[in-house]
Structure formats: C-alpha cells, structure tokens
Amino acid sequence: MSLTQFNAGDAASAAGAPATKVTVPALNEMKRQGKIISALTAYDYATARLADEAGIDLLLVGDSLAMVVLGHENTLAVTMEEMLHHTRAVRRAVRRALVVADMPFGSYHGGVAEGVANAVRFVKEAGAEAIKIEGPRFELVRVVTEAEIPVVGHLGLTPQSVHRMGGYRVQARNANAVRRLRADAFALADAGAGAIVLEGVPREAAAAITAELAVPTIGIGAGPDCDGQILVFHDLVNLTFAPAAKFVRRYGDAAALLRSAFERYREDVEHRAFPADQESYHLSKAEREVLWVEPVRDGEGEDQVVNRDALQEWES
Ligand code: KIV
Numbered sequence: 001m002s003l004t005q006f007n008a009g010d011a012a013s014a015a016g017a018p019a020t021k022v023t024v025p026a027l028n029e030m031k032r033q034g035k036i037i038s039a040l041t042a043y044d045y046a047t048a049r050l051a052d053e054a055g056i057d058l059l060l061v062g063d064s065l066a067m068v069v070l071g072h073e074n075t076l077a078v079t080m081e082e083m084l085h086h087t088r089a090v091r092r093a094v095r096r097a098l099v100v101a102d103m104p105f106g107s108y109h110g111g112v113a114e115g116v117a118n119a120v121r122f123v124k125e126a127g128a129e130a131i132k133i134e135g136p137r138f139e140l141v142r143v144v145t146e147a148e149i150p151v152v153g154h155l156g157l158t159p160q161s162v163h164r165m166g167g168y169r170v171q172a173r174n175a176n177a178v179r180r181l182r183a184d185a186f187a188l189a190d191a192g193a194g195a196i197v198l199e200g201v202p203r204e205a206a207a208a209i210t211a212e213l214a215v216p217t218i219g220i221g222a223g224p225d226c227d228g229q230i231l232v233f234h235d236l237v238n239l240t241f242a243p244a245a246k247f248v249r250r251y252g253d254a255a256a257l258l259r260s261a262f263e264r265y266r267e268d269v270e271h272r273a274f275p276a277d278q279e280s281y282h283l284s285k286a287e288r289e290v291l292w293v294e295p296v297r298d299g300e301g302e303d304q305v306v307n308r309d310a311l312q313e314w315e316s
Contacts, residue, residue: 022057022098024130024150024194030057030227031216037195037228039218040236042093043069043086047233049093056097058218060132060152060230061087063102063160068234075159076105080118083107084126091127100152101128105160108133108140115140119149130194134158136184138191145192153193155184156222157200170200170221178205182212189215197230198222200247221247 020026030037039058042048043065051059065086066078087101101122108115115133122128130150133141135158141151156171165171172181182205185196195216198206203223210217210226219226234240237254244250268274283291 019096021096024098027058027098027195027216027228028214037216037218039228039230041068041230041232041234042090043233045089045093048090051233052094052097058100058228058230059090059094059097060100061090061102061128062132062232063104064232064234065102066104068232068240074162076162078104080104080107080121084121087122087126087128098129099127100130100132101126102132103134108137112140112143116143116147119144119151120147123149132197134160136187138187141188141191141193145194150194151192152218153185153188153196154199155181155188155196155201156198159199168200170202172201172205178202178208181205182209185209185213185217189213195228198226221245 027037037058038056039060040051040056041062041064042051042059043061048059061083063075063078063083065083066072066075069086070078070082072078083101083104087099091099103115103118103122107118115137119131122131130152131144132152132154133144134154136155141153144151157165157168159168162168172178181198181201185198188196193215195218196213197218197220198209199219200221203225206217206219206222207225216227218228218230220230220232231248232240235244235248236250237252238244238250238256239254241255265274
C-alpha cells in the first residue's frame with residue numbers, strides 16, 4: 001500500500017473533532033472562521049495515533065526529535081534519514097491531522113536545489129503533507145511551494161540557529177526587531193508559506209503579526225493570541241528530565257506513570273509474582289499424561305514458531 005493512500009472518509013472522528021482530513025488550505029479556512037488550531041509534535045506510531053484520535057489538527061515531526069527522542073544536546077545532529085524514518089511512523093498512524101515534517105539542519109543550508117530535493121523526499125518517501133523550514137528563507141519557500149509542497153515557516157527563536165543566537169533566547173525584544181520579524185512573516189507568506197510558527201517571541205509581537213497576516217500563526221512561547229498553539233509532546237507529558245520552560249504546561253506526568261509501571265514490573269519479576277499461572281499456556285490434561293509416559297519422538301517439539309495470534313487458537 002502506498003504511504004499516502006488514506007481515504008479522507010476513514011478519518012477518525014474523535015473528541016468531537018470533524019472527521020474531515022486537515023489540509024493546509026483547511027488551516028487557512030480555520031483562521032478565517034476564527035477557529036483555533038491545535039498542534040503537537042509526534043515522532044512515533046502510538047503517540048501520533050493517540051494525538052490524532054484526540055482531534056489534534058496538526059502533527060509536526062519536529063527536529064526536536066534529536067533532543068527528546070534521541071538524547072542529543074540540541075537539534076543540529078538529527079539526519080534526513082532519521083527524520084524520514086520517524087515521519088513514516090507518524091504517517092502510518094494518522095488519519096485526520098495534517099502531517100508536517102521538519103527539515104533538519106543541513107538539509108537545505110547548502111542551497112535551494114538541495115532543499116527542494118529533500119522536501120520532495122519527505123513527501124515521496126514518508127508521506128508528509130507539508131514541510132517546515134526555519135528562518136527567513138524566502139526563495140526556498142517559494143520554490144518548494146511551486147513544487148506543490150506546502151510549507152510551514154518558522155520565525156523568532158529558531159533552534160537550528162542556536163550557535164548564532166548564543167543560546168535559546170526570546171527574540172524580537174525591541175521595536176526594531178519586532179518590525180523585522182513582521183517583515184519576515186509577511187515575506188514568507190508572500191513566498192507561499194501556508195502557516196508560520198512563531199517561537200519564543202513576546203506576546204505583543206505575536207498578537208500584532210497574527211492580526212495582520214493572512215495565513216495562520218502557530219505559537220510556541222508566543223502567547224495566547226496566535227491562530228494556533230503547538231507544544232513538544234515530551235514537554236506536555238513531562239518526559240524531558242529538565243525543568244519546564246515558562247511557556248510549557250504539563251498536561252500529564254508520563255514520567256511518574258512509567259517509572260511506577262517499570263518498578264512494579266521489576267518487583268513482580270524479582271518476587272516471581274509475574275507471570276501468574278493464569279498468564280501461562282497449558283498442555284491439555286491428555287497431553288500432560290502422554291508427556292510423562294511416551295518418549296519424545298525425533299524432531300518433535302523443535303522449531304515451533306511462536307506467533308502471538310496463533311497462541312490463542314492453540315490454547316482453545
Ligand atoms: O522541532 C520542533 O519541535 C519544533 C516545534 C517546537 C515548533 O520546531
């Protein structure tokens with residue numbers, strides 16, 4: 001089956017969300033109608049599926065993958081191959097949400113042609129429906145959009161610029177910088193960007209740009225006035241092993257839940273409390289009797305394939 005072969009009619013209707021597939025034009029329509037856009041990062045099948053079923057509108061396979069999944073110090077190390085691998089997993093899980101893949105550091109910095117080629121790979125090899133590009137790269141956004149690939153821009157605190165910025169600092173903190181940010185947002189929209197992530201900027205700057213811009217803004221650390229909000233999944237559920245940034249709200253404590261599950265499992269194994277007899281497979285009474293009186297016939301009982309689906313059949 002092709003990666004992109006999903007029927008919009010199959011889209012899960014969850015949490016009251018419309019079952020219709022979310023597209024980039026649909027995001028624009030949401031802005032027009034004043035409907036807020038919910039977005040979250042996703043990196044694997046299980047969590048992407050749950051987020052999609054919960055009615056999240058946009059799932060971004062962010063290059064934050066480098067940090068929250070792969071344990072790197074910043075986002076710079078993640079490769080195209082790693083991003084493609086995780087985008088495929090998310091794409092397999094999602095029926096309704098828009099799947100956006102993040103162009104990793106180095107995948108477009110060598111020039112527009114390289115950027116377009118890598119954007120095409122996300123669509124062709126991983127089923128992405130849009131790609132995200134950090135920074136004011138107007139020409140690249142224009143050419144990728146002309147290649148029929150919707151683009152989400154990303155301005156403000158752009159983590160791939162960590163060395164140039166001298167750390168993860170709030171951007172656009174004075175009137176001049178806000179004017180530059182506004183001009184960049186307008187130029188990105190003119191170049192064809194279908195939406196723009198605004199990260200780590202003052203609420204007032206994000207609010208003013210959102211009010212004027214025709215395409216939706218999606219904020220992270222940009223205050224409540226954007227057209228949508230995005231958070232990193234691991235921040236949302238406390239899986240980051242670090243104090244949360246000011247803009248993060250924890251909606252669950254997956255770390256506590258998992259720690260407790262792992263500890264209880266280990267204790268049960270150590271005390272031989274797991275597995276119990278009810279969690280074991282049994283020979284029938286007749287076979288048990290045969291087992292102790294008849295010698296094992298040559299080859300019997302060897303190379304049995306254990307198939308989880310077949311086990312139930314075998315038991316009944
Ligand atoms: O990579 C990422 O997770 C992102 C979001 C923070 C917008 O770019």
